[in-house]
Amino acid sequence: MLDYIFFDLSLSGKFKDHLTKVGIEFECEDDKGFGSVQGEIISIADETSDEILEELQDLYDDLQDELEVLLEQSGDALMINAAGMEVKLKDGRLCTLRVSPDVVTKILTVLEFDELQAFIDNIARSVEEPDNGHFCHNVNKD
Structure with a gap:
């Protein structure tokens, strides 16, 4: 399985919505190892095509940029470790x-x-x- 780690559930929700829209099956798991940060791991099959993986990586990068903005706005940037x-x-x-x-x-x-x-x-x-x-x-x- 390929894992995508999210520290914000609204952003993981966007990722899951996209996966559902394009018909990619996935599994979700809360990650207690993040400590006080609410985290989620979304896993997809290893056999996913390179073209789809590139598209997902672009989306993931965009969502990480959104996370950075959210953290800067909330002042919680130092919480993620x-x-x-x-x-x-x-x-x-x-x-x-x-x-x-x-x-x-x-x-x-x-x-x-x-x-x-x-x-x-x-x-x-x-x-x-x-x-x-x-x-x-x-x-x-x-």
């Missing part, structure tokens, strides 16, 4: 890793987002396929 990075596991499933926003912000001061994503993917691969060999070795050796 969660960030996530998505990785594709060896079996093809996507997994969202919860990461401290402060850590992500600090890392993104020196890395581009795609570099950070590659780093996260590398960590996931290393966890799924541990290499217990010598750390230092000649990579050009046959």
Whole structure:
């Protein structure tokens, strides 16, 4: 399943309305892990076409921009303290890793987002396929 995380139920409602309108089945789950922030995770099938995924990502980005405006207007911008990075596991499933926003912000001061994503993917691969060999070795050796 592909997960979309929302911190505002009115915005997740807009996303669900769009999914219903275009005929995409989804599952919803309240996320208690957000602490005092009311959160919801909306999941859709992994097999969703790339074209639809692009459209959904654009909508999700627009809704995140709306969230930013809502938070600025309400003065609650500091209440949200969660960030996530998505990785594709060896079996093809996507997994969202919860990461401290402060850590992500600090890392993104020196890395581009795609570099950070590659780093996260590398960590996931290393966890799924541990290499217990010598750390230092000649990579050009046959």
